[in-house]
Amino acid sequence: MADQDPSPALLQWLKRTKLWKSIFRHDFSDTPRTRLQRIFGNVFLHLHPVRTPKDALRVTYTWGMGGLSFYAFLILVITGILLMFYYRPTTIHAFQDMKDLAYAVTLGGLLRNMHRWAAHLMVVVVILHMIRVFLTGAYKPPREYNWVVGVLLLVMTLFLSYTGYLLPWDQLALWAVTVGAQMAANTPVIGNEGPFRLPFITTANDARFGLIGGTIVGDATLIRFYVLHCVAVPFLFCVFLCVHLWRVRKDGFSKQTGEKVDVWPHLVSREFLAALLVTIILFVWSMALQAPLEELANLNVTPNPSKAPWYFVGLQELLVYFDPWIAGVALPGLIVAGLICIPYVDGNPKGIGRYPAMGWKRMGPLRLWYPTERPFAVSVFMLGVVLWFALIFVGYYCRGPNWEWYMPGELWSHRRITKLTLKNLPNLWGGLLLLGYLLEGTPMPKAVKARLIASKGPNAPARISALLHLGLGLVMSTALILPLVTAMDADFPVRSRYPTLFEALGRAPNAPVMSWLYRTVEGLGPALGTGLILACIGVLGAVLGILGLKFASFKDRMFDELGLVKYSIVIGLFLMMTGVLGKVMLRLLFGMKYLIAFPGLSFNI
């Protein structure tokens, strides 16, 4: 509508009234001035800049994930407030209120479904947002601080979803929260079941008690989670969200190419359309799929299996491979710390505002689709993401009663009994294996190289590096295989029928490498068998050594660029991540339980 438009006289009169002018402080003509005024004059739209580069608006660049996670939060706040009208956080009422919502409240079922599905959507969208920001290098200076705020928002998103999980007070809620709370009980030092527990820590004052407000999940937990879910965490979330959005505004958008366009209407209209589309998707989703509601919570009946909320099922799956304090406390803590560290240890100034270029790269017989820009950062981060979701997939779809392996879609049977044979490495050997693994991260700094060249000739650094890596590989493979074929089984004769680890694991159905080795050695006889075992040690050592050697020059370069502290952080986190993968392999292929085990201290790795 232009200024001199032929709108009805009544409207023209209305526009001249004080009331109108006090609400709409600008006219609606499409001029550069009103476009500006719309953004400036509106407290909500003012989160946007007035003008922004055109390329920054492309959906293929942003995936729209930042805005959508904010919109998902908005939906959750609105549906959540409406749900609060119908909900009483006590154990005798909560479940009944869920039934009321489903059967008696007008559109109550839709409301609850929408809240539930939007919560899942928000977790997914926030994670995708993080992946996008990482891939486009948007965490690099000057946006490091905002990345940290973003990571904290991710943690809060998960915690919000987790606290909300309890509120329906059904079996699903109770036991998912119990699984999570039990991880808190395994916190080192302040958890009743964790390692290095302080002498005065009991079930009535440990970390789990702090989380659930009692020794069992009950009324106290319900009101605690309710307040956290509806007031405390959303409040904190809003504060951090303000900071997050404000920093986006102040630090500028990571994409700065293309001509500048007005945010009104170019960005605002896109946001509006995206929000509409997501609302439609959520609406259909909520009409088609009911939010789950199982039996009334019963502390005396544990469902088998009890699973954590899906985004924590990956950690629950890790419980198979690690002690609870590692899987439930140390690893998630390190993941969050590692994410926070990323902008501070990544000194590479390249790759801001664009996706890394990809290319085909030959690696031995393999052709890999590989980032040619920021190869290390991108591949390590994406490996972590894939690992996280792979673990979630396994935990959610492949685990049945007694946490036994089932193929997705396979019928669960409570009568299936599988007996796994799992053995610990003797502590000294396991310690040696772990030490060898950690030492694989050793770089050769420039200064050392120079000194070596000066004293031992130009080829000395390469020789020494080869010696170091091959030596470490050999140490690792010896520390793994030698005890497995020679050590006695500590469980014999009480819990094991065979006196040696080799026999016990070789006859077990769940250690394919060991049973292959056992059968082959048995067939070959003692002399040839010993030869085969030595060959295995040699081959595995060589493979591990050459793998380390491949990265040797990269490590050296990284060390020289980053310095000791940053390098240690990067290599530590990297080794931790691949170590998780390695431990999974050891368990699945070698029937390995722990490398180092001090059960008295609850310290098992």
Added chain:
Amino acid sequence: MKRLLFLAFTVILTVLFGVAVWQDSMREWTGYQRKFFHSLTRAERQGLTGGIKQVILTDLRRVDRCTTCHVAIDKPQLALAEEPFTAHPGTLLESHPPERFGCTVCHGGQGLATDTKAAHGEVKHWEQPLLRGPLVQSSCYKCHGDLRPIESRAPLLSQGITLYKQLGCAGCHSVHGFGQSVSVDLSEMGEKPWQLLDLTFVTGEENLSQWVEQHFKEPRRVTPGFRAHELPPGEEEIFPTFMPQYGLNDEQARALTVYMLSLKDEHLPASYVRPPGPPDPEPTYASPIEAGRAVFQKFGCAGCHGLDGIGGRRNWNAWLGDEVPSLIPVKQYYDRETLKEFIRHGRQPVPRSNPQRPNPPLYMPAWKDRIPDKQMDQLVEYVLSLGEPLPASQPSASQPPAAAPAATTQ
């Protein structure tokens, strides 16, 4: 383009919202109410309103919305012949006014729900389905501590209680503190969480009453244990259940099921509960042996040792032929005092017939002083008399125990 998209999205969203509201206003119960109101004349419709009806039972901690569809349940003058518009049959509602009792306290089901299937509780994650047919009798025991006045209304329940006593269930199971602890306590059997049941071998509907009934009829089919090939190598086998197969007929199994379902730990307000009546007068017995037989019956010895101690109940891997021993030869091995001592201390575990296999699951419990001295004397007298030649022929254990009541009057 954007304007078009905006328009399309807005239209879709509006339509979706409309559909949601329409769906919500067309729930199943609205159809029933419309149908019912159409069947009424204008005069009959006076004073009736539509919408969700509910009985809020603060005392019973229940909210029953059943009358939303069962609109005429307490209005016989308006009722139709077709469900759900029928009136409550019989005169029970006079003594159990719906305003005070609601529906689900007797009939089970999900009072809060307003969809047929969910309200009848025949959906996943609801463990109190509608008690169809005679199963509803199991609810009488919640309040009526004394069943004698209402026996004609709850015949199956009474029969179940009688059978429980006759078969000697108390020898292994206890209910509210009476009975042995050889097997599970049945005091809360009626509200056993389904997640604790193995429904793998239950045919038909998978629920508690089916499990109980089929377990009464064919215990070893429902709980078959684990045979060697189902177990990983080296694992100790798990025997089938040691619950004896009593050869019950359908009615007997149903009656016992009704009794089991009635065993609940539901604390109803005192104003609802009728106290148990005075105990039956102690019958007089012609001889100590007859009195001993009653003791044998009361403490459930027959559960394992068979009616009149004939033996024959399966006890896996027990010496003397995988069975609970018959009591007929007792006289040849025990005198009065040693037999008393044996009953007081029991035998746990029973020696195995094959030492490679696990212990027999059944054992003779230690009765200690649970059997008072006088009754113990009578019991011993009776057990020792079993070896005496009797003029009448022994009843066989495999016969249906319906013949058993004759035992006390023999």
